[in-house]
Amino acid sequence: MNVIVFASRKGGSGKSTLAAHLAAHVHKATKPCLLIDADPQGSLTLWHKLRGTNEPLLKTATRSVGELVAAAKRDGIEWVFIDTPPTVAPVVEDAIRNATMVIIPARPGVFDVNAVQETILSCRAARKPYAVVINGAPAPRDEVESRIVTLAREALAKFRAPVWTGQITNRADLLLALGHGEGAKEYSPDGRAASEIGRLWAAIERSVKAIRGAGTGNGAMHKAA
Ligand SMILES: Nc1ncnc2c1ncn2[C@@H]1O[C@H](COP(=O)(O)OP(=O)(O)O)[C@@H](O)[C@H]1O
Numbered sequence: 001m002n003v004i005v006f007a008s009r010k011g012g013s014g015k016s017t018l019a020a021h022l023a024a025h026v027h028k029a030t031k032p033c034l035l036i037d038a039d040p041q042g043s044l045t046l047w048h049k050l051r052g053t054n055e056p057l058l059k060t061a062t063r064s065v066g067e068l069v070a071a072a073k074r075d076g077i078e079w080v081f082i083d084t085p086p087t088v089a090p091v092v093e094d095a096i097r098n099a100t101m102v103i104i105p106a107r108p109g110v111f112d113v114n115a116v117q118e119t120i121l122s123c124r125a126a127r128k129p130y131a132v133v134i135n136g137a138p139a140p141r142d143e144v145e146s147r148i149v150t151l152a153r154e155a156l157a158k159f160r161a162p163v164w165t166g167q168i169t170n171r172a173d174l175l176l177a178l179g180h181g182e183g184a185k186e187y188s189p190d191g192r193a194a195s196e197i198g199r200l201w202a203a204i205e206r207s208v209k210a211i212r213g214a215g216t217g218n219g220a221m222h223k224a225a
Pocket residue numbers: 010011012013014015016017018043086135136137168169170171172174175178
């Protein structure tokens with residue numbers, strides 16, 4: 001079982017959005033996922049209610065996630081996705097301690113990029129692999145990424161943050177899908193949003209394989225702490 005934790009001290013960076021879209025992308029009856037909403041704001045819980053299918057399963061956590069993670073393992077869950085609040089609440093550190101890998105979403109702005117450092121320190125302290133994912137970015141033009149995305153990458157490189165080479169573009173489809181309780185692929189299977197979420201998932205899988213010692217490490221985006 002693998003545990004993917006979405007963490008960043010910046011509200012609005014895309015933790016809940018990525019957790020919901022990736023879970024919808026991955027969940028199959030044969031490969032069950034569990035969502036853990038550890039944010040009292042309850043964004044993921046709201047999406048799950050709108051979804052109305054109870055699949056993937058969702059549990060809420062206020063103080064710790066360890067017991068939920070252990071139970072998921074016993075139940076044969078393959079992937080656990082944990083959404084966390086943008087605070088210093090102990091549940092964030094607890095989630096990171098239970099992570100296979102931590103995803104740190106960041107919008108491509110100066111303040112946003114700078115704010116990932118605190119979460120990186122938490123990952124390093126817990127010796128957990130992590131990667132930054134640029135989210136809410138302007139769309140690429142003719143397959144060339146926007147200047148502000150390039151600048152964000154340069155800033156992240158300065159503090160040696162591992163960053164996914166792709167981006168999740170700011171797309172209405174991602175929002176509209178959430179409003180229907182869906183993931184990007186369910187909402188518009190051939191859309192660009194679905195294709196970016198699919199690519200992000202492939203990168204996470206490559207990293208997790210490498211972390212588990214099962215892959216070549218080629219294309220892995222994380223840094224082991
Ligand atoms: N790539 C994106 N495209 C469009 N809207 C986005 C994108 N990422 C996030 N949003 C929207 O921005 C807001 C904040 O995102 P959210 O996932 O709630 O951030 P966090 O959980 O980190 O606080 C939400 O309304 C969300 O749907």
